[in-house]
Amino acid sequence: MFIKQATLYHLVMPLKETFKTGYGVMKDKHLCIIKLVSNDGIEGYGELDAFLNPWYTEETTKTAILIIKDHLLPMIKSVNLENPTQINQIFQVIRGNEMAKSAVETAVWDVFAKISGQPLTTYLGGELSDISVGVSVGIKENSDELVKVVRRYVSEGYSRVKLKIKPGFDVEQVDKIRRNFPNLSLMVDANSSYRKSDIAVFKQLDQYSLAMIEQPFGVTDFVDHAWLQKQIQTPICLDENIRSLADVRQASELNSAKAINVKIARVGGLTEALKIATFCSENGMIAWCGGMFEAGIGRAHNIALASRAEFTFPGDISASNRYFERDIIKGEFRINNGKITTPMGLGIGVEIDRESLDFYCKRRENIVLN
Known part of the structure; x- marks a missing residue:
């Protein structure tokens, strides 16, 4: 299986309530949804959950997106993937940046689960x-x-x-x-x-x-x-x-x-x-x-x-x-x-609400990988 295309959706989602921790106060969640498309047209979704500020780990939404675009996605271009665990091995050369890696890797797991005809669970x-x-x-x-x-x-x-x-x-x-x-x-x-x-x-x-x-x-x-x-x-x-x-x-x-x-x-x-x-x-x-x-x-x-x-x-x-x-x-x-x-649909088991995705989306990027 090859990944032929990626789409990044840059979202800002207001929290219902301000959330206060020992790190600081959050009012909005800035996140990025990554959609990967296989050579057979199967879509897989991952979510980048780094925060806007580097208070939880060193990563931020912006730095993680940079790593995804400039390093991680190019590393899987034209790579024949036989199972999702390969992604973990391929990304080993990149130090840290775990949240960036996870956003791509989880989307690949979703693709493989769908190809296998099974729920991800x-x-x-x-x-x-x-x-x-x-x-x-x-x-x-x-x-x-x-x-x-x-x-x-x-x-x-x-x-x-x-x-x-x-x-x-x-x-x-x-x-x-x-x-x-x-x-x-x-x-x-x-x-x-x-x-x-x-x-x-x-x-x-x-x-x-x-x-x-x-x-x-x-x-x-x-x-x-x-x-x-x-x-x-x-x-x-x-x-x-x-x-x-x-x-x-x-x-x-x-x-x-x-x-x-x-x-x-x-x-x-x-x-x-x-x-x-x-x-x-x-x-x-x-x-x-x-x-x-x-x-x-x-x-x-x-x-x-x-x-x-x-x-x-x-x-x-x-x-x-x-x-x-x-x-x-x-x-x-x-x-x-x-x-x-536990959702039992194929892959992650849920259907994406395109209207809602567009509602929160501030910017969308399409990246061709083949």
């Missing part, structure tokens, strides 16, 4: 027809407002809630939520906002029966996370500093974490995500699927991955209406009793 070895999902809640200045937001999501059926925290907005907020929802599966995400000197905060958080504490320290650190994990019972989860299977192996060897947030975009695509999920399962680590404010295409890829048996903890996948008033796919992913039904 089946093509990936997924076994779950319904997956348990959680929701991530941004930092709220007012604890009472936070309770209202969490109550709304609990009423919508989410089976797990993650609270974003930062210094000064942590123990009090967790205490308020735990008092109001004593049986809720609850975790916190620090987005690297803390240091070893904040150990007292984590000792306090350790008393609230949290499912895990995500990324308390720096994005390149494994040693201090290992130190913290020895001090508390609550499992530490690593996110930002996990870019590959090699990073997960290092975390395992050092006992830096008991859980891994597997984000397809952050690890360079589905091939690496599958390797990580397998390693976690074989080495007693919790694997779960994280989110990047995806639109419907990225969400469909996440659901397909999370349908595999290795993913035993509810992911940050959420319903279609979580972030956007209008999605770019027809139909919606809905929460039913804390679960989302």
